[in-house]
Amino acid sequence: MVPTSYYVLLSAVLFILGVIGVVTRRNALVLFMSVELMLNSANLALVAFAAARQDVAGQIVVFFVIVVAAAEVAVGLALLVAIFRSKRTTDVDEIHALRG
């Protein structure tokens, strides 16, 4: 059996990859994908802990997280489409009417 800490390590690596993606990439679609990676790394950790503790609560949380992630992407893509219609870009550095 694989120790739980291996799963946690893997999920931490995925989480950090997601964070790096959000911080460095400038395409809004890639940013959404990076956020998804962060959420799914948390799901992996939750499932691993739930399996180690023989407890279903962690597995149930995963479903909630999946639903919330889907809702978030739905709203995000709607906003992105609205912005794309008026600005013809998905690069977040090009969207800068507000600053100061």
Added chain:
Amino acid sequence: MTEITIPPIDWRVATQLCIIFGWASVLLIIALFVPRSRIRVVGYLAIAGLVVAAGAGIPFWGGSAETFGGMLRLDTYSMMLNWLFLAAAAVVIAYSLNYLPKHGIEHGEYYVLVLFATAGMMLLAQGGDLIVLFLGLELLSLTLYVLTGFAYPRETSEESGMKYLLTGAFAGGFIVFGIALIYGATGSLNLAAIGDTLARAALAAEDRTYLYAGAALIVTGFGYKIAMAPFHMWAPDVYEGAPTPVAAFLSVGSKAAGFAALVRFLVEAMGSQWPVWAPALATLAIATLLLGNIGALIQNNVKRMLAYSSVGHAGYMLLGVLAAGAPGGMAGQRGVEAVLLYLLAYMLTNLGAFGVLIALEQRGELTWDINQFAGLWARRPLLASAMAICLLSLAGVPPTAGFWGKFYVFTAAWQAGFGWLTIIGILTAAIAAFYYVRIVVQMFTAEPSRETPAETDPALRAGLVIAIAGILVLGFMPAPAIDLVQRSVLATVGGQ
């Protein structure tokens, strides 16, 4: 195969939530059948729902109960916050009734979204379980993303919606991963159960690593929501681009709900770990106080200035949160009271200030330069006085609500042993007074640079009167409000 038994559900705990959720869902359908020209009826109906929900809470005041296996709580703390959220939502809807048609963005969904956001805030105040806190936070955030981008196709509104969504989703990722780690460390998601586990025995080294990493991630995630430095960068852009009533809602409701959940998490679940998290949070509080207030100092855009000032106010509330976790009962209770009183004062004041901004805002006008306020006293004395009262209250000048909020927070922090932090708080409050007074001076002494028309309507005036009256009543007679917050006890384990 074990049989699943569902424990009896105490619906009293969820009454207010059910009313808001149910009414929002019904209203969404009603809005479809209301003709476009009469859509403000939906707004009136939404306010009616908020009033009914507020009234429905009165019989349950004073008690403490939990249901859904401890996932949902109703104690005097959450009840008080629920009333605050309902009142703020009602004022925001009153502000919006004429703002929306004036700016050509009147849709029935707006009012429904405000109701759903309010339900999210109430979930955050009542949640006794990490997953409920997460769901409440996401319900609140998702609706606010849409509301922020509601002035589509105005570019600034779209942009601020996008920025808010990206930072909010990023913060959500931190919170989920933090929840996962805390679940791994303690084997539970219930705040009270986590608190029990941590208070009973020391964790194994590996679990302790998970716990602290998880707690740090959750505090970071909530830090974004309450605009705590260094996670506040989104606030000025989002406040500036969002429709002004939505900015008002964001600045009071979202922040109050974030603090409600943060206090619950830190005090109920992590209370025994106070010596570990207090120094870290104290550092963040100092950063928030300095960055917020100095950021506001260099702004000429009033809306952005209010955004930075709201960051600064988050710093003062963090002082209360620090005191709330302090061991020894009395100091902790003082801290919770201080956070609540500060939230009450801050809410009234910011709603008032944004109300004046709404009165001054013209269609298509996006400059919020401080010059707009020049000579306002000569043209609209009532509006100018209202703004002056709000700004003095934000600065914490007696006898206004803001003074008592600051006074209570500083006393609580001092009693909890944060003397040097209190001194930094007082110093930054002095910096803050400077930029608030700058606007007051502009309004009362400067010559009008140009004619800025200001329009008010009965609904906006009603909202303003409520806010200003609240500030003055709380300022001159703080006793009833202090009495109210002193009864607002965070019911911890077993509903003591």
